[in-house]
Amino acid sequence: MIKHRLHRLKKPITQIIILISSFWFLASLSFAQPISSTELINNAKLYDGKTVVYEGEVIGDIMQRGDYAWVNINDGQNAIGIWAVVPLVKAIVYTGSYKSKGDIVEIIGIFQRSCAEHGGDLDIHARLLRKISSGRTVVEKFNLGKRNTVLILAGFLCLILILRQLIRR
Amino acid sequence: MILKPRINDVKIIGYYLGKIILGLGLTMLIPIILGIALNEINPALDFLITLQISLVLGLILTKLCFTEKDLNWMQGMIVVSLSWLVAMCLGAIPLYLSNHWKSYLDACFDAMSGFATTGLVLVQDLDHLSLAHNLWRHLIMFIGGQGIVIVALAFFVKGASGAFRMYVGEARDERVLPNVIHTARFIWLVSIVYLTLGTIALGIVGILNGMKTFNAFFHGVCVFMAAFDTGGFSPQSQNILYYHSLPYEIVTVVIMILGAINFKLHYHIWMGDRKEILKNIETRTLFITVLITFCITAVGLAQVGAYPKALLLFRKGFYQLISGHTGTGYQTIYPAQFINDWSQLALVGVIIAMALGGAVCSTTGAIKMLRVGIIFKALVEDIKRIILPEHAIVVQKFRHIKEIFLEDKQARSALIITLAYLVLYALGTLAGMFFGHPFLNSLFESTSAAANVGLSCGVTNINMPAALKITYIFQMWAGRLEFMSVFTLIGFFVAVVKGK
Numbered sequence: 127m128i129k130h131r132l133h134r135l136k137k138p139i140t141q142i143i144i145l146i147s148s149f150w151f152l153a154s155l156s157f158a159q160p161i162s163s164t165e166l167i168n169n170a171k172l173y174d175g176k177t178v179v180y181e182g183e184v185i186g187d188i189m190q191r192g193d194y195a196w197v198n199i200n201d202g203q204n205a206i207g208i209w210a211v212v213p214l215v216k217a218i219v220y221t222g223s224y225k226s227k228g229d230i231v232e233i234i235g236i237f238q239r240s241c242a243e244h245g246g247d248l249d250i251h252a253r254l255l256r257k258i259s260s261g262r263t264v265v266e267k268f269n270l271g272k273r274n275t276v277l278i279l280a281g282f283l284c285l286i287l288i289l290r291q292l293i294r295r
Numbered sequence: 296m297i298l299k300p301r302i303n304d305v306k307i308i309g310y311y312l313g314k315i316i317l318g319l320g321l322t323m324l325i326p327i328i329l330g331i332a333l334n335e336i337n338p339a340l341d342f343l344i345t346l347q348i349s350l351v352l353g354l355i356l357t358k359l360c361f362t363e364k365d366l367n368w369m370q371g372m373i374v375v376s377l378s379w380l381v382a383m384c385l386g387a388i389p390l391y392l393s394n395h396w397k398s399y400l401d402a403c404f405d406a407m408s409g410f411a412t413t414g415l416v417l418v419q420d421l422d423h424l425s426l427a428h429n430l431w432r433h434l435i436m437f438i439g440g441q442g443i444v445i446v447a448l449a450f451f452v453k454g455a456s457g458a459f460r461m462y463v464g465e466a467r468d469e470r471v472l473p474n475v476i477h478t479a480r481f482i483w484l485v486s487i488v489y490l491t492l493g494t495i496a497l498g499i500v501g502i503l504n505g506m507k508t509f510n511a512f513f514h515g516v517c518v519f520m521a522a523f524d525t526g527g528f529s530p531q532s533q534n535i536l537y538y539h540s541l542p543y544e545i546v547t548v549v550i551m552i553l554g555a556i557n558f559k560l561h562y563h564i565w566m567g568d569r570k571e572i573l574k575n576i577e578t579r580t581l582f583i584t585v586l587i588t589f590c591i592t593a594v595g596l597a598q599v600g601a602y603p604k605a606l607l608l609f610r611k612g613f614y615q616l617i618s619g620h621t622g623t624g625y626q627t628i629y630p631a632q633f634i635n636d637w638s639q640l641a642l643v644g645v646i647i648a649m650a651l652g653g654a655v656c657s658t659t660g661a662i663k664m665l666r667v668g669i670i671f672k673a674l675v676e677d678i679k680r681i682i683l684p685e686h687a688i689v690v691q692k693f694r695h696i697k698e699i700f701l702e703d704k705q706a707r708s709a710l711i712i713t714l715a716y717l718v719l720y721a722l723g724t725l726a727g728m729f730f731g732h733p734f735l736n737s738l739f740e741s742t743s744a745a746a747n748v749g750l751s752c753g754v755t756n757i758n759m760p761a762a763l764k765i766t767y768i769f770q771m772w773a774g775r776l777e778f779m780s781v782f783t784l785i786g787f788f789v790a791v792v793k794g795k
Contacts (some may be wrong), residue, residue, distance in 0.1 A: 186531055186537060189538075190505040198533060198537055204533075205532050207533070207537075224423055224425040227423075240601065240611070242607065245611070247627070248628070248632065249539070272337060272341065276347065279344060282351060283347055
């Protein structure tokens with residue numbers, strides 16, 4: 127009887143254990159320190175195939191390829207390509223360029239030293255993508271020093287042109 | 296006895312230098328227009344300042360040194376070598392003003408790297424650089440690849456016989472057409488036609504890759520200019536790895552190979568003589584050296600199991616190798632991976648490829664295929680002389696647009712330039728080792744700089760000593776001009792000091 131009850135409980139217990147361990151795994155990674163791109167590139171063999179946490183600014187284009195997309199994340203040292211399902215990258219609003227500061231995101235994913243799926247690229251296959259801080263549009267401040275230099279040089283240029291004309295006469 | 300240069304020499308040099316500065320300054324109108332169109336006002340001001348400085352300098356020089364006399368060989372060579380230094384100094388101003396370069400020396404490094412179509416970079420935070428500055432980085436590769444003097448010859452010089460002396464001084468000893476100005480214009484025609492086709496191809500691939508339309512075409516024009524002129528700059532910090540795309544890699548490989556082919560050969564292909572490509576000594580030599588160096592690289596990569604599948608090994612190995620051999624410097628791996636993931640044998644394969652280069656009268660640097668082919672033919676001739684009976688007449692021929700009998704002076708000339716390149720590679724290697732880098736890393740970076748390639752294994756970075764930066768600048772300059780005009784300039788300064 128007891129044996130029969132235990133057998134019936136086996137499935138839910140297994141499910142609970144998997145759920146707790148998954149939660150613990152993701153939670154531990156969520157609080158793990160991100161690894162820098164330099165560390166990943168310089169020790170690629172060590173991290174190959176392992177789940178890593180990587181953080182940085184989204185730069186350039188989000189390049190959608192079917193149900194997946196490429197996002198390039200720059201942590202200030204290097205940029206690494208992130209392969210993620212499209213719903214994960216939907217949260218990204220700003221991407222880094224001259225006119226905008228990109229969203230800062232945290233990636234949890236599997237690091238590949240030479241990804242067999244992507245032609246041997248060094249990349250990360252994202253499982254989770256979390257926006258840490260939102261980017262913004264960068265408003266260019268007009269540089270008065272440069273404007274003044276242009277005006278001074280323009281005056282100098284006019285002077286030379288006038289002198290050339292006078293010498294010619 | 297060394298003769299002191301006369302004031303007339305200085306005047307002629309100054310006049311032509313002034314003309315080239317004016318021409319170079321006017322090219323800055325392109326980033327200015329782009330900057331204004333895209334509302335990048337501060338970057339547009341950076342270029343406006345530099346344009347004004349160029350006009351001031353150019354106008355003063357052309358007025359003070361006005362002459363109607365033509366250039367002699369010495370003056371032509373000096374104009375060329377000085378033009379490249381002045382272009383570096385002027386081209387670096389807008390880069391430095393952007394605040395993306397740590398120092399003016401760093402900006403000069405990237406400007407020389409651009410003009411000399413090398414591709415080594417010291418830029419910081421490239422991913423946030425303005426489009427106007429990014430276009431300029433690639434435009435200077437396009438200008439430098441055709442030749443700074445070619446720009447002036449094609450558009451600003453009318454029928455001067457001294458034009459040929461400047462043309463030769465810029466490491467081009469072959470005329471496509473009988474008239475050197477027509478040759479310069481043909482080189483520009485070829486480049487503009489390919490620019491249009493290449494930009495469309497890369498733009499379409501970019502859109503299919505998921506890029507925004509404007510970005511796809513902007514990247515297309517930039518990447519084309521850097522690939523065709525075998526430069527190696529890229530609009531993003533990850534270089535070609537940014538695109539994560541096999542079609543993009545294939546298109547860039549085709550463009551790199553087109554850039555590494557002799558313009559004279561382009562002319563014959565355009566005129567319908569397609570068989571020439573199969574018979575020409577340069578294309579044959581290129582095919583053989585690519586095959587040999589790729590075998591070395593592939594064995595090296597297989598030794599350490601750098602890539603899990605043969606197809607991946609081919610894709611990564613071949614791309615870096617063809618990029619090195621054509622002198623482009625595009626990378627689909629990170630610089631540190633050369634050292635960490637690749638074996639020493641694989642690195643040696645790439646170094647040999649970089650050292651050999653592409654065709655003469657192309658946009659590549661390094662020893663070049665015609666010289667390699669001639670040296671090989673001369674070696675075969677000497678071996679035949681030893682083996683065959685003494686009375687036998689040994690004659691060697693090679694095909695380069697037409698059948699040419701190999702002469703001793705051709706072999707000697709090829710050997711001298713090859714030797715000069717080897718010395719230049721060694722000089723940079725010693726400098727790298729002096730600053731504490733291992734031998735192979737130093738050799739790799741030195742060869743890359745002197746052969747105007749741009750592949751990096753990580754030695755080139757913003758923290759490297761100023762002396763090493765200057766060494767690489769010198770290597771890029773001397774390597775691009777193939778020594779003669781550089782030696783002439785050194786001789787000129789010696790004559791100024793020691794002459795009577």
